[in-house]
Amino acid sequence: QVQLVESGGGLVQAGGSLRLSCAASGRTFSTYTTGWFRQAPGKEREFVAAISWNGGSTYYADSVKGRFTISRDNAKNTVYLQMNSLKPEDTAVYYCAAKPSSNLYFSGGYNYWGQGTQVTVSS
DSSP: OOEEEEEOOEEEETTOOEEEEEEEESTTGGGSEEEEEEEOTTSOOEEEEEEOTTSSOEEEOTTTTTTEEEEEETTTTEEEEEEOSOOGGGOEEEEEEEESOSOTTSOOOOOEEOOOEEEEEEO
């Protein structure tokens, strides 16, 4: 069993930066693909980024490529999402998720989800 807790959200002006953290419990987390998703009001949840179990591979949605960076520290059981050059359209609740599958290019199959953290970008 894996439990995920996100933190680091907040209010930031357009062009600013935030770093989200996803702290995990469970011995198997370090073997899981981990992803970040977001859901804006009135919209469906969308994929943002994913990272392989060892951090060797990453994958990003086109909308965040070049601005966001996903990373992980398995010694700390934590995955990060560094968000730079934030835009008002990045405003959403951001969720961390994990799955045992090694296919980080498929946005489905995530078994474990956090409760989310709010990111608000003002113009």
